[in-house]
Amino acid sequence: MKFTINRNSFIRSFNDVSRAIPAKTTIPILTGIKLDLTNDGLLLTGSNSDISIETFMPVSDEELNLQIESVGSVVLTARFFGEVVKRLPEDEFTLEVRDNYQTRLTSGKSEFTVVGIDANDFPRLPEVEDQSELKIGADILRDLINQTVLAVSDQETRPILTGVNFTIDGNGLLAVATDSHRLSQRRLDLPDITSTYRMVIPGKSLQELSRMLADQSGDIALRISENQVLFSFGATKFYSRLLEGNYPDTARLIPTEHNVQLQLNASTFLAAIERAALLSHASRANVVRLVLTPADNSAILSGTSPDVGNVEEALTITALTGDELDISFNPDYMKDALRAFGPAEISLNFTTNLRPFTLVPTADGEHFVQLITPVRTFN
Amino acid sequence: MKFTINRNSFIRSFNDVSRAIPAKTTIPILTGIKLDLTNDGLLLTGSNSDISIETFMPVSDEELNLQIESVGSVVLTARFFGEVVKRLPEDEFTLEVRDNYQTRLTSGKSEFTVVGIDANDFPRLPEVEDQSELKIGADILRDLINQTVLAVSDQETRPILTGVNFTIDGNGLLAVATDSHRLSQRRLDLPDITSTYRMVIPGKSLQELSRMLADQSGDIALRISENQVLFSFGATKFYSRLLEGNYPDTARLIPTEHNVQLQLNASTFLAAIERAALLSHASRANVVRLVLTPADNSAILSGTSPDVGNVEEALTITALTGDELDISFNPDYMKDALRAFGPAEISLNFTTNLRPFTLVPTADGEHFVQLITPVRTFN
Structure with a gap:
């Protein structure tokens, strides 16, 4: 097996396949990357017990400048091999597998010899039948x-x-x-x-x-x-x-009715949650509190840490309808949920302060819904 | 103590002073930042046992938009206070110290109350007499x-x-x-x-x-x-x-004579050292080898790991004079040394493979010199 290839193009494919390759594993060969060279091109394979990634570099791709001298296969320790290729001095490099899978990498005046492994020892990829796509x-x-x-x-x-x-x-x-x-x-x-x-x-x-x-x-x-x-x-x-x-x-978990509805912008709400979380994170409970008073169009978010202090903020809201509500929840769940909406207008639908509440985009409540279980507190 | 200030300008000064403030310390008040407000402006102070940093924000600086209502001092837990200020919603914020050093931060509709400490408990900065500068x-x-x-x-x-x-x-x-x-x-x-x-x-x-x-x-x-x-x-x-x-x-440690002199570019040498170090780092010894043969104008750098492989590279050099030399050294010391020269031409001056050698810029050997002790090996 011997070929010459453009170094940067190779590194791009190498990085893709590396995502599947574990740094440590109980199956040592899985820390390796498999190279299979045929007359059609070079196939790279990496795998851990959950994910396998294959990427093919065809000889027809001119950017690769792939020159094949002889075909074959080898497995190389991925992390070390990657470090070497990234530091080679020239735009191209040559890889040659010699006796006992000793693999020689040359680029300019630099010449590495690294230990390789028989590619037959690499686990086979799962077969997914060519059925409907x-x-x-x-x-x-x-x-x-x-x-x-x-x-x-x-x-x-x-x-x-x-x-x-x-x-x-x-x-x-x-x-x-x-x-x-x-x-x-x-x-x-x-x-x-x-x-x-x-x-x-x-x-x-x-x-x-x-x-x-x-x-x-x-x-x-x-x-x-x-x-x-x-x-x-x-x-x-x-x-x-x-x-x-x-x-x-x-x-059956997603409620279909609500008694209180709060509409507001997801990203301004997120910023307020992040402020309140500064205090809740300093407390063992990690809970923030939201008090809704529709008669006053008022939504007050607060966080408290007995040791550090407290924060209170009147939220900027679009609309608030229904009953009064005093509800507490984990701000980290809320942060994750809000980030998924980006800068959209959202609606929060509550039943009581003990029952899960939902978040949906105000413009489309059908295709995306998140649900958060409140935390019971003794306010 | 009460003032209003531009948030971003405050954060810049806060970040400077924070460099001195330890995350953990045996003297708890040192995790705090001291604020001293006079009619001239706001002084921030941070300190650990080694470093103290002070920065002053004068009322005359228009960018600060510093509005002073009442003067005074307080110490606030630096890390938490910084997190709060960075997340406040508006361009300005107001800080007010109230009873028992309870400190209220307001910005827009957001209001934090944090625990403060008496500034008299903060250690005094060292005095450096106003002598010659x-x-x-x-x-x-x-x-x-x-x-x-x-x-x-x-x-x-x-x-x-x-x-x-x-x-x-x-x-x-x-x-x-x-x-x-x-x-x-x-x-x-x-x-x-x-x-x-x-x-x-x-x-x-x-x-x-x-x-x-x-x-x-x-x-x-x-x-x-x-x-x-x-x-x-x-x-x-x-x-x-x-x-x-x-x-x-x-x-007395710096040799004044040499038997071998190698001239080359510091940054290309650095790249070669980094390649050789890939192998030496995989080996217990962490040593690279340089073989100089002036008659052939040849400088060969190599690194070996019994488990992983080896690398050999003919260096691109500017000049090589004197005796033959076969010397080994720690590549990490060499990397640190070479980085300090940037892309300059440098001269390495050797006596024997057991004695320290020097590195100087070829253009000026008087103002900057580095010295590295070789490693004795049994090549």
Whole structure:
């Protein structure tokens, strides 16, 4: 195996694949990156137990300036190999696998020899059958991920809650996440869906995928098998395992009625929550309090720490209707929820100060809803 | 005490003073920032056991928009107070000290009350007598600090070596630092010095000072007392304690003759050292090897790790004269040394592979010299 390639183009592909490669693992070969060189081009593969990423650099891509002398495969320790390639002196470098997988990297007058491993020892990627394929715009998928993944659980006590639950059927796509204190649900209209798919994708996989989608445009192709999902875009394939088990029925959790409704701008509310959280974070309880008085059109947010002090702020609101309410909640859940709305006008719908309340965009309450459980206090 | 001030201007001064304020300390009041308001303006003070910083915001500065209602003093927990001010909603804020040093901060519709402390409990700043004052350009002082402080010791076994030794006399200013493995010496021509000063300033103080000088121009005024040095610039005063004890005589350590001289560009050499260090860092010894063969005009740098591999590079050099040499050294010392030269042409002067060697700018060997002790190996 021997080839010469443009260094910066190689580094870009290397960085994509590296997202799947763990720094530490109980399976040492997974700290490696696999290089497969055929006459068509160079395939890079990285994997951990949850995610696998493949990216292909075709010989036809002129930017790569890929010159193939002989084909073959090798696995190299990813982190170290990456450091070396990033520091090589010239625009191009040559990689040659020699006896015993000793791999020589040359660039200008610099010559590295690093230890390689037989590529046959690298685990095989999951197979996702070439069945029906779904397409979603990259920016739509990225938003959908970011708006739901915030509510997944980081506790392994109920593993199924560490994922986002996807249901795809004639009604479109429904994505729900909950850690049992809060919930986020996003609905997407998709045309022409005839089959039904259900899958729970690990939150960590989705976070990595979302980062990779940041500079993608166009459509992402989705293929689903029993225990794997494959997202394809450009020259990259992103595999994630699926979580096993039944996701709880969340539809019944979302209240359909309310007694109090507060409308305001999500980003100005976020700034006020961040101020109040300065005090709640200095306190053991980490709770802020919202007192709503519709007769006075008044919404007062406050936070207190016995040791440090207190803060009180009259919120700038758009509308307030219904009953009086005195409710307390975790400001960190509220911050996460508000960030997902950006600068939009939102409506908060409350029933009582003991029951979960919802947040929806004022302009469209159908496609995106978040739910937060209040904290019971003795004010 | 009550005043209103422009928030961003206040934050800038607050950030300067914060550099001296420790996050944790055995003297709790030192985690506070002191505010002293007189009819002339607002003085902020922060201090740890080594450094104290004062900055003054005069009522005459129109940008501050400082409106004084009543004078007084208070100490507030610096980190929390800073977080609050940074998150206040409006361009200005009002601070009022009330009963029991309860301090109220208002900005727009947001109102914080935080616990304050009696300013009389804050330690007094050291007094540096108004004797003769020395002036040095801010950028010259910053370079001088950065070029020497790299060689101070981080070990407390010989505390005096954690500082930079300054000697100011008729010959100008001489600054020397050494951790006993390497040494850096910078000389500055200063006109009209009639007295002699000697002081050892802690490296950590100098690092903070250097950061503060990053956006300063013009002259820095230096005043020295028995156990303190005061740097004044703009509205800011920076005090550092001095280290006690005698600094070792370093003049005799610097060799005056050499048998081998290598000239090359500091930044291309640095890149090669960084590549070689990738391997040496993967090895327990952390040593790189330089083989010089003047007859062939050849300088070969190499690094080896038994587990990972090796690297070898023919350096691009300007000139090489003298005897053959095979020498090994710590690449991290070399990296620090080379960074201090920027992109300059430098000369490395060697005697034998067991004796310290020097690095100087090829254009001026008088004002800046660094010394590195080689590592004895069994190549």
